Ligand SMILES: Nc1ncnc2c1ncn2[C@@H]1O[C@H](COP(=O)(O)OP(=O)(O)O)[C@@H](O)[C@H]1O
């Protein structure tokens with residue numbers, strides 16, 4: 001494929017199939033496959049803020065896990081800042097930040113300041129540069145009074161602010177966020193969106209954000225990709241989407257788009273599935 005150096009992310013025919021073992025009675029097991037990401041193609045130019053949207057189980061987390069190199073795809077290709085994520089994960093880590101709503105990179109029993117110091121060592125940051133950066137983030141993310149409190153004592157909103165700040169310490173060019181606003185109250189959501197958006201504008205940070213919250217799209221993203229049943233069903237600017245569904249809220253537009261998709265032959269519902277890889 002042609003590598004466009006101005007793209008932060010390039011994805012071609014990316015696919016992930018989970019193999020499951022289905023239990024049939026006591027001894028018999030048969031294999032079942034779950035196509036989680038189904039031949040997906042897109043690219044994200046540097047500096048863009050993209051919302052990767054879809055209902056539960058659409059394939060958002062699986063996609064973002066392949067882009068961060070945690071998961072290896074079953075087929076297809078991806079380049080993130082020129083790196084093949086699942087092959088060059090440690091090199092890539094110097095240039096990307098990642099925030100997973102469910103899983104913390106902050107040490108639970110330690111204050112965030114300790115994790116920040118640790119990350120500075122991991123990323124080999126120059127001491128003076130690091131302090132400057134940390135102070136800027138602490139100030140803008142309003143973490144001052146929270147910095148020395150064990151993370152377990154923070155509210156979810158406070159913790160997520162600290163998470164995003166931590167992910168920006170090493171000045172990444174790309175920030176990947178998996179449902180960062182999930183479970184937050186409206187105020188905390190809004191704060192987080194504004195901060196991500198600010199860094200996108202201020203530093204040209206490329207933002208790849210998964211969500212099923214239309215508020216995230218409206219407040220952060222200039223472009224939206226919709227995934228459903230592992231397949232891309234829409235890729236357009238937020239502006240065009242609005243124009244096309246004028247009179248509807250974004251929420252209503254999305255429901256409409258999800259509904260449009262022809263029902264794919266889904267794997268039958270089997271209660272006892274065990275992941276094997
Ligand atoms: N580890 C796994 N083993 C088996 N199936 C999985 C695993 N992770 C996700 N899936 C399945 O893949 C599909 C996509 O999941 P996911 O990427 O988590 O969607 P989303 O993040 O959009 O909610 C779902 O059908 C889900 O059940």
Ligand SMILES: [Mg+2]
Pocket residue numbers: 060061062179
């Ligand atoms: Mg998910």
